[in-house]
Amino acid sequence: MELGDRIRLLRKKRKITQPELAASIGVHETTIRRWEQGKDKGSDLKTISLLAKS
Secondary structure, three states: OOHHHHHHHHHHHOOOOHHHHHHHHOOOHHHHHHHHHOOOOOOHHHHHHHHHHO
């Protein structure tokens, strides 16, 4: 499973929207969308760190 798929799965499991997740970790909702689509992997460690803190 790709990182974006995992982010989407966990976000939906927590029943939060992309804008809600984005606000909780301090990124733009477009960033969440791009992560989930696999278009912007960014720094995987940075991504994981932000998500783990939310």
